[in-house]
Every structure is written in structure tokens, then in C-alpha cells.
Amino acid sequence: MTALKLELRGITKRFGSLVANDHIDLTVEPGEIHCLLGENGAGKSTLMNVLYGLYEPTSGEIVVDGQPRTFRTAGDAIDAGIGMVHQHFMLVPVFTVAENVMLGNEETQALGWLDRRRARKKVLDLVAEYGLEVNPDATVEDLPVGLQQRVEILKALVRDAKVLILDEPTAVLTPQETQELFRVMRALRDSGHSIVFITHKLKEVKAVADRITVIRRGKVVGSADPSSSETELASLMVGRPVDLVVHKEPAQPGEVRFTLENVTVLDDFGNVQVDSVDLELREGEILGVAGVQGNGQTELTQAILGLRRPAAGRIRLDGRDITALSPRKTLDAGVGFVPEDRQHDGIVGEFTVSENLVLDLVTRPPYGGGIAINPKKVRENGYKRVEEFDIRTQSIDSPAGSLSGGNQQKVVVAREMSRPLRLFIASQPTRGVDVGAMEFIHQRIVAERDVGTPVVIVSTELDEVVALADRIAVMYRGRIVGIVPPTATREQLGLLMAGVEDPALLEKAATRPSLELDVEDTPRDRHNDGDNDTDTTGGEEGQA
Structure with a gap:
């Protein structure tokens, strides 16, 4: 397989007045796992969607093996050797593994009939080459999530992807499935593939990355080596000690x-x-x-x-x-309740911060009663809760939807915990x-x-x-x-999360040392260009 070097130069992506990516430079060397680390909303997925042709950059260029390329569709990126496994899988549940892998890239016989035998053989060849261990004849909806993810990886490999983008790939995996994914990632890397690993989980970064680039508020704020401590990486992500x-x-x-x-x-x-x-x-x-x-x-x-x-x-x-x-x-x-989707169920984005802080209290004194609301008391409460819960906002009269995600969450927590x-x-x-x-x-x-x-x-x-x-x-x-x-050990928790209830297996798992993410015994040579030391001072102070 011919390796591929990927460079992003000055990539900027704007959505109206919002700058999601701000002059980002990133180099992914052949045969490395390059981690793109940052909090949700930092711009990681937007950058990868630009790379994969789903968004057109406002400015900047993508360079593949020294040649500038323009990706207007995902098909353009695939043709250049770039594949992407999205956080939410794009599979047809009632199709088999082989049918999903070949979808859009079908093998045909004479008269246009689908060549299912050849498609199945291609899947088996890839399974054997990379140890992906999935049955090509299995129906996707019958597979556990970890195996469905392998099907997505197979879809990229069958299209000859040399750079594989994995967007938050462990979000729906048990600890054991995460370990197995990392084994697959290392096998792909060792065969010459490059992997861009998008995550916010510090332990996973340290376990599997060869290089780390940290993004905060749409900007690259530094690079780090996997030997950096979790505290150092967290400080780099946020912009202050944590x-x-x-x-x-x-x-x-x-x-x-x-x-x-x-x-x-x-x-x-x-x-x-x-x-x-x-x-x-x-x-x-x-x-x-x-x-x-x-x-x-x-x-x-x-x-x-x-x-x-x-x-x-x-x-x-x-x-x-x-x-x-x-x-x-x-x-x-x-009952106080913080919902899983704050924007849909937790706040009213068009209402002010102070109004959101009393959403479930406006029918009670002192904030209201009947059809009347007491604006003075609502504002007094707003000032108090903003200070108590350290809500970063320009004003209590600012729309809650204008706040950062973390501050929106603080509004919800403050409202629910203030009674x-x-x-x-x-x-x-x-x-x-x-x-x-x-x-x-x-x-x-x-x-x-x-x-x-x-x-x-x-x-x-x-x-x-x-x-x-x-x-x-x-x-x-x-x-x-x-x-x-x-x-309880992580192995025991992982077994339970996978539905294993066998008392003997659980007892055995409970007596083992806690399952940790495997780190390679012999670190790979890093592509050190002199820029990989942890920088905990770069960038502006992050909003909490």
C-alpha cells in the first residue's frame, strides 16, 4: 500500500459570524495515529467535515502528497484516499455486512447483476488482513455496536482509504470494545494507514496516539506528546489549570x-x-x-x-x-432534573439568562403568581445565580442561546439546584x-x-x-x-455493559486488576519536528 501524507494549511470555516475553524494548520504523517484533542464544540468535527468534503472551507487549502486538492463532495475525498467513520454510523440495518460494505461501490456481473460472491470475498480478505473479525453474512441490526463500527471501517478500507478519520469512535463502546478498537487502529497504522482520531477523552489519547494536536475555540493552541500527563493535556484544552x-x-x-x-x-x-x-x-x-x-x-x-x-x-x-x-x-x-439535551429540553435559547434561571419557578412567589411575573425578583435571582454558579455571560439579559455550551449547562444546573x-x-x-x-x-x-x-x-x-x-x-x-x-473493576463493568450476567465470569472479572487502556510497551518513534512539547500557555483563556 502506498502511504499518504496529508496537510491542512490555514483552514478557516465560517458560518455567518461564527468562526468554527480559524487558520488551522495540521500535518498527518504516513503511518501514524494523530489525535485531534479538544472539548465538544472546539471545532474538531467541523475541521474533519471540511477534510472529508462535507463542508467547503472559507479559506485555506488541503494538500495530499504535496498536491493541493479541492474536495467538493465526500466522493472527492474518497477518491483521494480519505475515509471517515462518523460518530453516528451510516449503515442500513436490514442489510448484511457485505451489502453495507459494498453499498455505493457494488460489484456486478454480466447484465448488471450484483456479484455478491465477489463482494463477500473482498470483505473476508480485509477481515483476514486487519483482524477485524466480523461475519460478512451477518445482518447489521443483529450486531453489537462494536462490530457495527468495524463495518464502517471496512466500508472505508474497501474504497482504498489511506487516511482514516475516526470521529469520537469510543462514544458508544464498552471498555472491552474500546480495547479491541485500539488493537485494530494499531494494526492499520502498522500497515501504513494514517488515522486521525478525534476525541475529548484524555486516557484514550495517552493510550493510542502517536501525536496530539489540541484545538480550542477553533484554533490550534498547541501540540503535545502522549507522555504528557492528563493534567497537562486538560490545561491545554481549557487554557488554565484544572x-x-x-x-x-x-x-x-x-x-x-x-x-x-x-x-x-x-x-x-x-x-x-x-x-x-x-x-x-x-x-x-x-x-x-x-x-x-x-x-x-x-x-x-x-x-x-x-x-x-x-x-x-x-x-x-x-x-x-x-x-x-x-x-x-x-x-x-x-424533583430537580438536568436533561441530556440542554438545548432541546433544558433552556429556551431566545429567553434571557435570568428568565431561564426561573423557568420552573415563575408561577411561584416571589417570581410570579397567576399571570404576573415580577421582573425585579427575576433579575435579582439572575445576578445571584450567575455569581454563585460562575456563569460566564456578558449580561443576565443576554439570550441563553448565545452562551457557550458549558455555560448553558451551568444555567440548567443552577436553576435546578437553587430550590x-x-x-x-x-x-x-x-x-x-x-x-x-x-x-x-x-x-x-x-x-x-x-x-x-x-x-x-x-x-x-x-x-x-x-x-x-x-x-x-x-x-x-x-x-x-x-x-x-x-x-468494581473496569472489566467487570464492561462485561455488565455488554449484558454478561454469568456469575462466574463476573466474579473472575471482579478479582482482576482494574482494566486500563493498553499503552504500547515500546513507544513508536514520534515525527518530532521540534513542535511537540506540551504548550500549556497558548491561546486565550477558555470559557468554563
């Missing part, structure tokens, strides 16, 4: 305050999403709900809040049955926020637990669940398959 450790004392749980009794929840099509779940939560403890996205976590939180009526079972808070309450009455009962609570639920509490805002939100969650409030945290970030939770409930296909302490 404490990555969640500091909390051991829980002092009291009496049972919240229960789920045989709760079953259906989706809009009548499919079971939450299957006979039983849970108990005591005052002064944090219950973490772990699992790969799409295993019923969203429907479970919706049922608790009253957004979705359970098909069976009971939900009780302090002995009161709240199963059939509306969302308004559930909030009035003392007496009997239960606090946070779904993906730090999704899309930088590590600075993450540090602050974690502190507030722990503080809520410490005043005696029972807390439920739902997160697909396993590190977050382990750091915050006093107990961890693992969901798989709508069921609670295990409840373990946060000291």
Missing part, C-alpha cells in the same frame, strides 16, 4: 427515599425500552446509572420526570406515588462541556448529596460514573443487569 479529581467524602446514606418498583416503559412504537426495573435510593447517596447509550437510560429518566407514562410499575418519592404526575407536578414535588430538592436527577450532566465546567458541576452534585438529597446520575462516560457514584447500576437492553460499588 483539577481532574472528584473530591468527596464517603457517603453517609440514610433511609430509603426513592424507589422504582417493577417499572416498565415503552417507546412511541410500543417497544419495551425499560424492562421491569427495581431500584432503591437512599438520602445522601449518589446512584450512577451506567451503560452504552440507547439501553433505556433516556426513557427511564423521562418516566421519572413524567415525560413518559410507565406501562407498568410504580415510582415513589418519600412514600408518595408519583408515577402518574405531570412534569410540572413532579417538579413541584421536589429545596427531595430528589436530583442529572442525565449526561457534563455532555459537551469543557473540563473546567465539568469540575464545577461535579462539585455541585457532590454538595447536593452531602446535604442529604438522593442523587441519580445517568452518564455514558464511565469515568464520570465511577468518580461520582456511591453505587453503580448498569443498564443493558432496558434491564438492570447488576448493581456494583464504584470500586
Whole structure:
């Protein structure tokens, strides 16, 4: 295979007045895993969409093996040897692996008939060459997520991709599947492929990257070596020192305050999403709900809040049955709720910051009553919460939609935590926020637990669940398959996340050292151009 060198020179991408990428220079050498590290919203995916021909750059150029290229479509990028595996897979569920791999690049016989035998052989050849281990005859919808991801990689390889872009590839994987993906990535690298690995997860960067480029607010703010500490990388991402450790004392749980009794929840099509779940939560403890996205976590939180009526079972808070309450009455009962999608369910972007801070309080004194709202009290509360929760905004009168993602999340957290609570639920509490805002939100969650409030945290970030939770409930296909302490090994948690309930296997996994991401024993030679030292001073101060 002929290796390929890729260069981005001065790439700028504007959407109106928003500068998503600002004069970015990036070189990807042949046969390396180059990590593009940055918080959600930093401009990483936009840059890769420019490279893959999905966006046209406002200015700058793409150079492949010394030749400037213009990509107006993804087909142009594919023809140049660039492939991309998107965070959300683009597969046809009812097609086989071979059919998905060949879709758009079909092999034909005489008279135009599809040559399925040749397509199948191509897949088998690639599987054997790179150790991808997937059955070409399997139907995609029957495959676990990790194998579906391999199908996406096969789609790129069969089109002779020499540079492979992986956009947040571990977001939907168990720890074991992440390990296996890294094995595949190293095999591809060793065969001469280049991989651009987009992520915000520091442990993964250190485990698999050969070089690291850090992007903040659309700009390259520095390069780093994988030997850099997580603290150094986090500081480079945010622009200031960050404490990555969640500091909390051991829980002092009291009496049972919240229960789920045989709760079953259906989706809009009548499919079971939450299957006979039983849970108990005591005052002064944090219950973490772990699992790969799409295993019923969203429907479970919706049922608790009253957004979705359970098909069976009971939900009780302090002995009161709240199963059939509306969302308004559930909030009035003392439930604080941070939704997983803040822009859709958490804020009203056109409303001011101060108005968003009282969205669920405007019918109560002192902020309102009847049809009247007290603007003075709303503004007073706005000033107070902006200071207390360190919300970075030009004014309390600024539209909430104009704030950074981290500050929008702080608005939601501030609103929900600024009233007496009997239960606090946070779904993906730090999704899309930088590590600075993450540090602050974690502190507030722990503080809520410490005043005696029972807390439920739902997160697909396993590190977050382990750091915050006093107990961890693992969901798989709508069921609670295990409840373990946060000291459980990553291997045990990974097995549960994959639906493994065999007591012997779980006991064996529980006695092993915690599963860590494998780092190669012998570091590869880095393409050191003198620019790879960690720079923790570059760029402007990041908004928390």
C-alpha cells in the first residue's frame, strides 16, 4: 500500500459570524495515529467535515502528497484516499455486512447483476488482513455496536482509504470494545494507514496516539506528546489549570427515599425500552446509572420526570406515588432534573439568562403568581445565580442561546439546584462541556448529596460514573443487569455493559486488576519536528 501524507494549511470555516475553524494548520504523517484533542464544540468535527468534503472551507487549502486538492463532495475525498467513520454510523440495518460494505461501490456481473460472491470475498480478505473479525453474512441490526463500527471501517478500507478519520469512535463502546478498537487502529497504522482520531477523552489519547494536536475555540493552541500527563493535556484544552479529581467524602446514606418498583416503559412504537426495573435510593447517596447509550437510560429518566407514562410499575418519592404526575407536578414535588439535551429540553435559547434561571419557578412567589411575573425578583435571582454558579455571560439579559455550551449547562444546573430538592436527577450532566465546567458541576452534585438529597446520575462516560457514584447500576437492553460499588473493576463493568450476567465470569472479572487502556510497551518513534512539547500557555483563556 502506498502511504499518504496529508496537510491542512490555514483552514478557516465560517458560518455567518461564527468562526468554527480559524487558520488551522495540521500535518498527518504516513503511518501514524494523530489525535485531534479538544472539548465538544472546539471545532474538531467541523475541521474533519471540511477534510472529508462535507463542508467547503472559507479559506485555506488541503494538500495530499504535496498536491493541493479541492474536495467538493465526500466522493472527492474518497477518491483521494480519505475515509471517515462518523460518530453516528451510516449503515442500513436490514442489510448484511457485505451489502453495507459494498453499498455505493457494488460489484456486478454480466447484465448488471450484483456479484455478491465477489463482494463477500473482498470483505473476508480485509477481515483476514486487519483482524477485524466480523461475519460478512451477518445482518447489521443483529450486531453489537462494536462490530457495527468495524463495518464502517471496512466500508472505508474497501474504497482504498489511506487516511482514516475516526470521529469520537469510543462514544458508544464498552471498555472491552474500546480495547479491541485500539488493537485494530494499531494494526492499520502498522500497515501504513494514517488515522486521525478525534476525541475529548484524555486516557484514550495517552493510550493510542502517536501525536496530539489540541484545538480550542477553533484554533490550534498547541501540540503535545502522549507522555504528557492528563493534567497537562486538560490545561491545554481549557487554557488554565484544572483539577481532574472528584473530591468527596464517603457517603453517609440514610433511609430509603426513592424507589422504582417493577417499572416498565415503552417507546412511541410500543417497544419495551425499560424492562421491569427495581431500584432503591437512599438520602445522601449518589446512584450512577451506567451503560452504552440507547439501553433505556433516556426513557427511564423521562418516566421519572413524567415525560413518559410507565406501562407498568410504580415510582415513589418519600412514600408518595408519583408515577402518574405531570412534569410540572413532579417538579413541584421536589424533583430537580438536568436533561441530556440542554438545548432541546433544558433552556429556551431566545429567553434571557435570568428568565431561564426561573423557568420552573415563575408561577411561584416571589417570581410570579397567576399571570404576573415580577421582573425585579427575576433579575435579582439572575445576578445571584450567575455569581454563585460562575456563569460566564456578558449580561443576565443576554439570550441563553448565545452562551457557550458549558455555560448553558451551568444555567440548567443552577436553576435546578437553587430550590429545596427531595430528589436530583442529572442525565449526561457534563455532555459537551469543557473540563473546567465539568469540575464545577461535579462539585455541585457532590454538595447536593452531602446535604442529604438522593442523587441519580445517568452518564455514558464511565469515568464520570465511577468518580461520582456511591453505587453503580448498569443498564443493558432496558434491564438492570447488576448493581456494583464504584470500586468494581473496569472489566467487570464492561462485561455488565455488554449484558454478561454469568456469575462466574463476573466474579473472575471482579478479582482482576482494574482494566486500563493498553499503552504500547515500546513507544513508536514520534515525527518530532521540534513542535511537540506540551504548550500549556497558548491561546486565550477558555470559557468554563
